[in-house]
Amino acid sequence: MAKPILTWVFPLLLAVLLRLISAVIGGRRSRKKAAGFFHPYTNDGGGGERVLWCAVKAIQEQSPDLECVIYTGDHDASPETLNSRAIDRFGVKLLFPPQVVHLYKRKWVEETTYPRFTMIGQSLGSVYLSWEALRKFTPLYYVDTSGYAFTYPIARIFGCKVICYTHYPTISLDMLSRVSSQSSMYNNDALIAKSALLSRCKIFYYWIFSWMYGLVGSCAHLAMVNSSWTRSHIEELWGIPARTKRVYPPCDTSGLQKLPLERPTVPPKIISVAQFRPEKAHPLQLEAFALAVKNLDSELPRPILQFVGSCRNEADDKRLQNLKDQAIALKVDDNVEFHKNVMYSELVRLLGGAVAGIHSMIDEHFGISVVEYMAAGAIPIAHRSAGPMMDIVLPEEGMPTGFLAQDVQEYADAIVRIIKMTDAERLEMATAARKRASKFSEQRFYEDFKTSIRPILSRSS
CATH class of the missing domain: 3.40.50.2000 (Glycogen Phosphorylase B;)
Structure with a gap:
């Protein structure tokens, strides 16, 4: 019985592997001199979106010949609408409109897709979404402004320099502490908080996830963080203090x-x-x-x-x-x-x-x-x-x-x-x-951001 199964399983796995290798090789060969910004939600209206547009502007000012591309799951987004949005919602005037790569697998990073084990679900889903993004367009620089650290190894496989701006760690030592003390919060269900057994299971889950998070985060060539608190956690989890820079976010x-x-x-x-x-x-x-x-x-x-x-x-x-x-x-x-x-x-x-x-x-x-x-x-x-x-x-x-x-x-x-x-x-x-x-200030952000990315851009030029 096993022999017939092996006769079709191995060829199938080999075909899938060869297709993946072919996609990566094709992506590496077709890499464009561009900065690709992985930001699946370009209409969230929060501080993260302001960072996105200011980061785009900073790179445009630093390297005017570098094309800027936005990976977004908002299907109505276009270079013109995103350019207008940056001005209308945040007062950020880009040097020129960014190009747009539409993503159609965004449901895999939505929290509603994962009623349980949301963190690991969204993180693994982001791997699939980044694969879609990089197959469609492979840039020289992969810039993550949304905190999807699990996409960094994929970007490295495609030959990209990985730059990230991390607003907060996906998991922190504080989160582990709260679960250990059985404190109920928005990220720790009251049912789990009341149960010592479930809390221990969740601590194990968090420990495994934090190890994985540290592994993928260490793939970043440059990790910019937005505060002293975030820097302390990222340095502890990712273990790349020399590549971690504090850049306060742009405030108007x-x-x-x-x-x-x-x-x-x-x-x-x-x-x-x-x-x-x-x-x-x-x-x-x-x-x-x-x-x-x-x-x-x-x-x-x-x-x-x-x-x-x-x-x-x-x-x-x-x-x-x-x-x-x-x-x-x-x-x-x-x-x-x-x-x-x-x-x-x-x-x-x-x-x-x-x-x-x-x-x-x-x-x-x-x-x-x-x-x-x-x-x-x-x-x-x-x-x-x-x-x-x-x-x-x-x-x-x-x-x-x-x-x-x-x-x-x-x-x-x-x-x-x-x-x-x-x-x-x-x-x-x-x-x-x-x-x-x-x-x-916004000007302070531009100065610090450009100072941080300059060594990477100059080494790759």
């Missing part, structure tokens, strides 16, 4: 710093800028806001909370609707506004009218929105962890630049403190925060 500090610091404070507006994703912890913000409103003295003006963010898919839309329902349940719906998928000009207008900006993601790798608050003149209330704590909300020339909080009570207290500030006190803190924000 120059444009936002033109907004006047003096602004109407009745009613005081508190802005929250973040995609409607589970890790952004919007429900905590609503609870804190409701508590702050309850604790305010009757003679003080009632504040307004403005949620501003983008929705990537149906799940995000559902989260947004849940927030609206929560606002009604907390009886603050008259004081809460929701702004979905706004244009960049509208975002600037909203930031210019806010006295404070709220952020509540635990272990936010950097926190572009926090910097934007500070540059715009809105006093930040950020989570006391990772990027905001280590890099951003730090004293400037001895002056405090904002507040750090961890739970509902601390956020509510910070909101009340800002509302109770005199105009002079608010302006003093806002001025210090704006000065601190200038350290994370």
Whole structure:
């Protein structure tokens, strides 16, 4: 019985192997002098997309003769629409429109495809997606701006120089710690957190995954990271400290710093800028806001909370609707506004009218929105962890630049403190925060990014 099976299994495996080898050889031979940006979602509207367009512009400025190509799963994307999007949504004017390579296997990196074992599923799915991308167009430089580290060995096989900009590690030592302590969070189901056996199984799964993640990450020729927190984790996991560079993400500090610091404070507006994703912890913000409103003295003006963010898919839309329902349940719906998928000009207008900006993601790798608050003149209330704590909300020339909080009570207290500030006190803190924000400007990103990639581009020219 085994012999008949072997007669067709071996030829089939050999045929598949030969086809793979042929595809790789063909890709290597047809490599173009180009930088291919692997960014399957070019319409997510977040800080990651801003990094993409600024990275494209930086490479165009550094090597004008280098063609820039975007690998995207957005089928309506074209050079013209992406060029317009960079300007309209982020104020980034590219030197020339990028070329587009459409991907049709993006479902393999979508979290909905993997109800369980999501990390490993999406990571292995990205391998398949990158294979599609590199077979269609093989560049000299493969640039990943979305954190798909499992694609790096594939790019190396195709003969590409691998450059990545990592916003956060797919798995971190903090995640392992939370599972070990059986803490329930958005990435650790309550059922698992309550079970010692399931927690041990998940720790083993995380340990295997972290080993694999370190192996594929070490394939990068250059790993740029966005914060001190991210750098510490990537250096530990990937083991390539000499090839790891901290490049703070581009924040629109120059444009936002033109907004006047003096602004109407009745009613005081508190802005929250973040995609409607589970890790952004919007429900905590609503609870804190409701508590702050309850604790305010009757003679003080009632504040307004403005949620501003983008929705990537149906799940995000559902989260947004849940927030609206929560606002009604907390009886603050008259004081809460929701702004979905706004244009960049509208975002600037909203930031210019806010006295404070709220952020509540635990272990936010950097926190572009926090910097934007500070540059715009809105006093930040950020989570006391990772990027905001280590890099951003730090004293400037001895002056405090904002507040750090961890739970509902601390956020509510910070909101009340800002509302109770005199105009002079608010302006003093806002001025210090704006000065601190200038350290994370878009121009600083361009300079640091080009400094980091220059040795690789010069060696390959």
